[in-house]
Amino acid sequence: MNDPPGVRPDPAMRLLGLYDEALPRVYGYLLARSGSAAVAEEVTAEAFLAAVAACRKPDPPPLTVGWLIGVARHKLVDHWRAVGRDRQRVEPLADHDPGCDPWDVQLDITVAHQVLATLSYPHRAVLTLRYLDGLSVAEVGSCLDRTTHATEALLTRAKRAFRSAYEGKEGTR
Structure with a gap:
């Protein structure tokens, strides 16, 4: 289906084509490293939201499973940082x-x-x-x-x- 003249398609729609292949691999990557299904699910969602935002930028990155796993790695590190900051407020480091x-x-x-x-x-x-x-x-x-x-x-x-x-x-x- 062609878009009407002057209407630019949403570049994040390209991500939809990769979603079925990438989701189990990104989730599996995160589950193996976090050891928690809840954390893996949360960070997987954050990674895909970040990917959608990146796709909507003027110069979107190349969409590959490897790139998505890289985004997921950064999101997992962000998660660990946030939890670590919360924990440091409560527990002194041994x-x-x-x-x-x-x-x-x-x-x-x-x-x-x-x-x-x-x-x-x-x-x-x-x-x-x-x-x-x-x-x-x-x-x-x-x-x-x-x-x-x-x-x-x-x-x-x-x-x-x-x-x-x-x-x-x-x-x-």
């Missing part, structure tokens, strides 16, 4: 004892996911982006609006927190 690097051992994937869900949001974000998404420390820092040195320090604290929680969880099995 100081963890230093330990050896937990990435040098084989991990029980189920226990690892459970432990990851118990960590503070900044720790969960840095570990997820670095080790699940495979981003470099500099790329993680960019996602979290931190310098490389600050990201390295956060990653060190997150590893220690993970190790401590993982060993405690493993001892209860």
Whole structure:
């Protein structure tokens, strides 16, 4: 169907054609990283709303599933930041004892996911982006609006927190 002369079609309609293919992949990406269906659903919705807004800009980005997953990654980081800010107002951050690097051992994937869900949001974000998404420390820092040195320090604290929680969880099995 042709549009009447002078009427410009809504560029966000192009997103509709990609929706059926992209939705399960974006949701699956978020579910695997958040460990929560509720969070994955909420962030998936936010990602698609952001995609619609981006499509309506004068120079819209190329619409691909990869681009949508990138939008979803940024929205998940935004979610973790918001929750982390809320949590920091209520709970002081725990100081963890230093330990050896937990990435040098084989991990029980189920226990690892459970432990990851118990960590503070900044720790969960840095570990997820670095080790699940495979981003470099500099790329993680960019996602979290931190310098490389600050990201390295956060990653060190997150590893220690993970190790401590993982060993405690493993001892209860």
